[in-house]
Amino acid sequence: MKMERKIKELEKENKFHKERALTALELGDAVSDGICIVDSQGVVTEINKGYTEITGICREEIVGRHIQDMLDRKYFTSAVSLEVLKSKKKISAISIIKNNNKKVLITGNPFVDQKGNISQVITVMRDFTEINSLRERLEKAENENKKYLSELRYIRDSQNESEFLGNSLDARKIRQTINQVAKTDATVLITGETGVGKEIISREVYKNSNRSDGPYIKINCAAIPETLLESELFGYEKGAFTGALQKEKIGLLEMGHKGTVLLDEIGEMPMQLQSKILRFLQEREITRVGGTIPKLLDVRIIAATNQNLLEQIKQGKFREDLYYRLNVIPITIPPIRDRKEDIRILAYKFLEVFNKRYKKNLEFDEAALQALEYYNWPGNVRELENTIERLVIITNEEFITMDCVMNTLSTDKISIDLFTKDDITLKEAIDMLEKNIIEKAFRKHGSTYKVAEILGVSQSTVVRKMQALGIEN
Numbered sequence: 001m002k003m004e005r006k007i008k009e010l011e012k013e014n015k016f017h018k019e020r021a022l023t024a025l026e027l028g029d030a031v032s033d034g035i036c037i038v039d040s041q042g043v044v045t046e047i048n049k050g051y052t053e054i055t056g057i058c059r060e061e062i063v064g065r066h067i068q069d070m071l072d073r074k075y076f077t078s079a080v081s082l083e084v085l086k087s088k089k090k091i092s093a094i095s096i097i098k099n100n101n102k103k104v105l106i107t108g109n110p111f112v113d114q115k116g117n118i119s120q121v122i123t124v125m126r127d128f129t130e131i132n133s134l135r136e137r138l139e140k141a142e143n144e145n146k147k148y149l150s151e152l153r154y155i156r157d158s159q160n161e162s163e164f165l166g167n168s169l170d171a172r173k174i175r176q177t178i179n180q181v182a183k184t185d186a187t188v189l190i191t192g193e194t195g196v197g198k199e200i201i202s203r204e205v206y207k208n209s210n211r212s213d214g215p216y217i218k219i220n221c222a223a224i225p226e227t228l229l230e231s232e233l234f235g236y237e238k239g240a241f242t243g244a245l246q247k248e249k250i251g252l253l254e255m256g257h258k259g260t261v262l263l264d265e266i267g268e269m270p271m272q273l274q275s276k277i278l279r280f281l282q283e284r285e286i287t288r289v290g291g292t293i294p295k296l297l298d299v300r301i302i303a304a305t306n307q308n309l310l311e312q313i314k315q316g317k318f319r320e321d322l323y324y325r326l327n328v329i330p331i332t333i334p335p336i337r338d339r340k341e342d343i344r345i346l347a348y349k350f351l352e353v354f355n356k357r358y359k360k361n362l363e364f365d366e367a368a369l370q371a372l373e374y375y376n377w378p379g380n381v382r383e384l385e386n387t388i389e390r391l392v393i394i395t396n397e398e399f400i401t402m403d404c405v406m407n408t409l410s411t412d413k414i415s416i417d418l419f420t421k422d423d424i425t426l427k428e429a430i431d432m433l434e435k436n437i438i439e440k441a442f443r444k445h446g447s448t449y450k451v452a453e454i455l456g457v458s459q460s461t462v463v464r465k466m467q468a469l470g471i472e473n
Contacts, residue, residue, distance in 0.1 A: 034104075034125030038081040040118050042067045054127050056100045074098050080108035081121045088118055094128070103128040163200045165349055166342035170334050174201065181329045182208035187281065189266075189326045190304040192333035195382035198304040199264065201331055206260045211300055214259030219252050222268035230273055236289035253286055253297060260300045266326065267307030267318060278322045301326070336377045336384060343373050346381060350388035351400075358392055367402035375409050403470075406436065435469040438462065442471065 034051030038044055043066050052059055057075060067079045077096045084091050092107040105126045113119040164175065181188060182205050190198045199218070206216050224232050235251030253261060263269075269277065280286055281301065285294040303326045312318035336343060347369065355362055364372075377383055390408055391400050441451045448466070452459040465471075 032127075034127075036062075036081070036123045036125065038067060038085075038121045038123070040085070040120065042082055042085060044070075045120070051125060054102065054104060054125055055097050078106075080106045080123055084108035084110050084121045084123075085118060164197060164204050165345050166339060167345060168339035168341045170339050171342055174331060174333065177329070177331055178204050178208060181205065183210055185300050187300075187326055187328040188302045188331060189329070190302065190331045190333065191309075192306065193335050193380055194306045195380035196333040196335055197381050198306075198333060199262065201333065202260075202262045202264075202302045202304060205302060209260065209300065211259050215256055216260050216262070217252050217256040218262045218264055220264045222265035226270050226273075229270065230276070231289045233273070234276070234286050234288055237291040248288070251286065251288065253280065253299060254295065256299045257297050258299075260302060263301065263303045265305060266303040267305035267309055267312060271317070271319070274319045274322050278319060278325060281322075281325045336380045340373050343377075343384065344369055346384055347372055347388055350385050351392065354389045354392040360392055360395075361398075362392055362395055363399050365399045365401050368400050368405045371402045371405040371409070375405075402432075406439070431469060434465060435471060438465060438469065439471055442466070 032050050032053075034054045035048040036044060036051055037046045044062050044064065047059060047062055051062075055062075055075070062070065067081045070076060071079050075098060077098070078093055080091050080093050080095075083093070088110055090107065090109050092105065095104055095106050096102070097104060105128055106123050107126075108121050108123040110118045111120045111122060164171070164178075166172075178201065188202075188205055190201050192198055202218075203216070206212060219233065221229065231249065231251070233251050233253055235249045235254055237248050263277070280297075283294075284299070285296045287294045307318075309318050309323050309327075313320045313323060336346075347364065351362065351364065354360075372384070372387075379386075387405075387408060391404055394408075395404055437455070438451065441454055442448070445451055445454065448462045449459050452462045455462070
């Protein structure tokens with residue numbers, strides 16, 4: 001009877017140990033820290049995946065070996081497990097892994113059986129190298145953010161609250177050109193894609209000119225119907241049109257006397273009207289529709305277009321002589337995707353504006369800014385401004401995160417460069433790419449089974465990765 005009782009106690013104790021070890025390993029594979037289980041004799045019985053990833057030593061070289069054997073082989077500089085077995089208490093120590101020179105913090109915890117004897121030691125290994133690298137990246141990101149905020153304030157102050165912000169070479173050259181030509185009356189032709197800020201450049205020229213106290217008139221050549229454009233530009237005399245009110249109308253060019261006129265979307269101006277604009281630029285005088293007396297005007301002309309005027313000249317849609325009259329001082333604004341270093345400064349500017357407007361105090365995290373920098377921005381600065389406003393409105397947390405940005409933007413237009421930046425680890429890059437792919441598939445199909453089928457993996461793998469990557473289902 002005593003023998004049977006002893007056998008049952010041993011079986012119970014063995015089951016108890018196996019259950020505890022199994023639970024530890026199940027939990028262990030879900031974390032990045034290394035976990036090692038050593039028995040009461042100092043022999044390694046099990047390790048998790050994190051342990052092999054940190055040490056670079058395969059499972060077969062560790063499991064089944066005595067800790068002292070690994071010390072003799074100089075795998076580590078110290079072994080906490082042996083100290084725990086001797087002292088029977090929790091011990092932490094710093095160790096160096098010889099084959100990759102990683103500095104790790106190892107914490108050993110004794111586990112006792114029902115009689116109070118140490119049955120096994122579980123050690124947790126944390127990679128100090130990765131932690132230090134993460135801290136350095138965070139510090140670098142914080143310093144970068146402070147630098148951009150400082151640059152934003154400096155540029156804004158130095159440019160007298162300039163609306164045109166940016167610290168790229170292109171942005172600096174544009175500001176230099178504005179400073180050189182603003183005080184003159186030279187005609188300026190501003191070109192660039194839709195949404196790059198052509199009107200902002202026009203206002204900067206006006207604000208810094210000797211005409212800043214005079215009128216600033218914007219004429220959108222594409223918005224005014226062709227049949228009305230001439231009378232809107234030049235005005236008309238009484239009775240110029242059948243059925244018209246018996247009064248005169250001052251044209252927009254005349255309204256700009258002693259000031260500045262922006263001919264926006266000049267590429268959309270009809271050919272017949274281009275000749276009259278050319279004459280005005282040559283003579284600086286107009287004649288109202290239905291009138292006979294020319295009027296001299298003192299107006300500075302700025303033109304803007306998103307069209308390729310040279311191509312339009314080849315197609316017979318724009319007068320070559322008018323082009324050269326307008327193109328005295330050309331200013332070309334590159335799209336925002338070609339001056340990515342300006343994106344943070346602009347993003348912070350818009351965040352400041354919309355935080356104030358919506359009474360919030362949001363900040364960007366570094367990953368969100370990286371996502372903004374690597375988006376293609378087909379709508380340029382205007383799209384960036386609208387995106388920041390939308391993010392401020394919909395974000396209820398303290399930070400605008402990369403998830404917020406990715407969910408707001410079209411991730412198809414986010415460059416793959418985002419996932420191959422020099423300052424992120426391979427694991428981080430792979431995680432970001434996996435998350436992007438799985439999120440897109442799940443949003444499209446709405447089922448982990450369907451996502452698994454599309455991606456060619458098991459449904460359990462999809463569920464596990466969604467949980468690990470923080471993807472909500």
